[in-house]
Amino acid sequence: MVRFKNRYFLCEIISEDPRCRQFIEERTVHNTVKNVVAKMYGDFGLACCSIAFTVKYLNAYTGIVLLCCRKDFYRLLWSSLPFITHLENRNQSCPCSFNTLRVGATIRSCQKFLIQYNRDQLLLLLRSCTNEADREAIQKSLQSCALVGEQPTESKDEEDSDGSTETA
Structure with a gap:
């Protein structure tokens, strides 16, 4: 069995009007990114990026988006993101741009x-x-x-009052 490797893009949506970000949906981001890839690379680029392209996370208040695509074609997606100039949702056009913060495995x-x-x-x-x-x-x-460490779990052995251990 073959494991397909992915790349994850952590992006920030930068817009002049912060109220525009509240109306952004995953479907809108997904369609906009696919349209830009199609515009930049044609049908070949769209087919390559559409294989496993998903929007994994979207926080409309902070404007953070996590995109996922196959490792083989992540450069097509990466080079297309700067060409996003607006997002359209419910017949409203919101001028914005994508700032790629990190590309991770x-x-x-x-x-x-x-x-x-x-x-x-x-x-x-x-x-x-x-x-x-x-x-x-x-x-x-x-x-x-801050990242919180795991709490130590109690051991299965309990000590008696005389110091000997009792196993369950």
């Missing part, structure tokens, strides 16, 4: 990068903060975005 590597990226963005906000209430809210957000 696993979703987990992209998630780790995204946590560190968000942490860095919060640190930048903290430096430019003038209000004490805002400063405390940002510090609380910084503490909440």
